[in-house]
Amino acid sequence: DQQVKQNSPSLSVQEGRISILNCDxxxxxxxxxxxxxKYPAEGPTFLISxxxxxxxxxxxxxxxxxxxxxxxxSLHIVPSQPGDSAVYFCAAREYGNKLVxxxxxxxxxxx
Amino acid sequence: DVKVTQSSxxxxxxxxxxxxxxxxxxxxxENMFWYRQDPGLGLRLIYFSYDVKMKEKxxxxxxxxxxxxxxxxxxxxxxxxxxxxxSMYLCASSFGGSVSYEQYFGxxxxxxxx
Numbered sequence: 001d002q003q004v005k006q007n008s009p010s011l012s013v014q015e016g017r018i019s020i021l022n023c024d025x026x027x028x029x030x031x032x033x034x035x036x037x038k039y040p041a042e043g044p045t046f047l048i049s050x051x052x053x054x055x056x057x058x059x060x061x062x063x064x065x066x067x068x069x070x071x072x073x074s075l076h077i078v079p080s081q082p083g084d085s086a087v088y089f090c091a092a093r094e095y096g097n098k099l100v101x102x103x104x105x106x107x108x109x110x111x
Numbered sequence: 112d113v114k115v116t117q118s119s120x121x122x123x124x125x126x127x128x129x130x131x132x133x134x135x136x137x138x139x140x141e142n143m144f145w146y147r148q149d150p151g152l153g154l155r156l157i158y159f160s161y162d163v164k165m166k167e168k169x170x171x172x173x174x175x176x177x178x179x180x181x182x183x184x185x186x187x188x189x190x191x192x193x194x195x196x197x198s199m200y201l202c203a204s205s206f207g208g209s210v211s212y213e214q215y216f217g218x219x220x221x222x223x224x225x
Contacts, residue, residue, distance in 0.1 A: 041120075042219070046214075098159065100156075101154040103152055
């Protein structure tokens with residue numbers, strides 16, 4: 001059973017608009033969350049993270065929101081750019097340095 | 112700048128062959144990981160290691176083994192390759208402790224077993 005779920009396989013957004021990628025988790029012991037971006041034929045690269053003691057973390061155009069009571073986090077990209085088109089993975093720290101990843105969401109930003 | 116390299120970008124092997132995938136990191140990271148990525152399933156952890164000669168099973172270790180003889184190198188071994196092991200294999204590394212849980216990934220090896 002997947003502990004980290006990204007229920008939208010894909011998302012299409014117009015350039016300049018907001019992209020919102022969602023992630024749900026089931027394990028209330030998760031205490032650290034990360035977002036990764038992956039281009040075809042490359043390894044995932046780290047985007048942004050958030051500790052469970054916070055509810056928001058911002059880095060430039062990227063903001064991650066955490067709602068612990070709902071076991072939900074989201075990644076907002078504003079404004080979206082064509083270069084943001086990639087697969088986005090949500091991950092959660094299970095224990096030690098072990099991460100559990102979601103299935104990924106394909107983001108397409110149309111120009 | 113952290114660099115994680117993998118020995119091959121593309122590999123084609125026959126069923127029953129023994130396959131070695133090599134990964135090297137240059138940041139003196141304590142932890143190293145092997146994942147496979149499949150459509151609709153995301154990244155699934157096969158094995159990880161938090162120190163030289165130490166290893167721990169991930170979520171899908173069946174059919175795989177690993178070796179870590181040096182801190183910078185982590186090898187994934189498919190003892191007898193099968194077609195259901197056709198996948199993208201990703202290696203990653205990270206610092207030990209709780210400074211940051213960020214993992215740095217290599218470019219991946221696309222393995223096809225025929």
